[in-house]
Amino acid sequence: MAHGRKRSCLGGMLLGALMTVVVAAIVVWAAGITLVEPGRPLYMASAKAATWEWARLPALPAEAKGFKLTTEGGMFTRGFRVTFFGEPPVTDAWIKSCPGVTDPKCEKEELDGGGIRYTYPAGGGALHAEIVHFPGRGTVEIYTCWS
Numbered sequence: 001m002a003h004g005r006k007r008s009c010l011g012g013m014l015l016g017a018l019m020t021v022v023v024a025a026i027v028v029w030a031a032g033i034t035l036v037e038p039g040r041p042l043y044m045a046s047a048k049a050a051t052w053e054w055a056r057l058p059a060l061p062a063e064a065k066g067f068k069l070t071t072e073g074g075m076f077t078r079g080f081r082v083t084f085f086g087e088p089p090v091t092d093a094w095i096k097s098c099p100g101v102t103d104p105k106c107e108k109e110e111l112d113g114g115g116i117r118y119t120y121p122a123g124g125g126a127l128h129a130e131i132v133h134f135p136g137r138g139t140v141e142i143y144t145c146w147s
Contacts, residue, residue: 054126079145
């Protein structure tokens with residue numbers, strides 16, 4: 001009879017250990033999704049930091065409204081798009097303070113609808129950086145990518 005109890009005890013300990021590992025794996029997986037999934041705080045902070053470095057941007061004006069950051073790409077490519085708007089004089093001043101826009105290699109292109117596209121050397125090893133600004137509307141669109 002004692003031999004059966006030892007097997008039962010050992011089986012219970014093994015089952016308990018297995019259950020602990022399964023629950024721990026689920027908790028780690030759920031925490032990873034919550035913190036690193038696109039749209040989540042940790043992921044978005046990293047995406048914003050990369051966008052600001054790659055596109056060589058100053059801090060957003062305090063008056064900026066409608067800030068939106070989206071990501072593109074996969075393991076071998078990554079792109080970021082940022083849009084926001086504000087009062088035209090505020091966005092004009094912000095554009096003029098951008099290091100990329102003031103770079104001598106910056107190319108300026110007039111667009112239909114009154115927009116201006118600034119294409120300039122990206123920072124942080126990125127491949128491309130551009131800002132599209134509609135001065136009359138006060139809208140700004142930023143795109144930067146790495147491949």
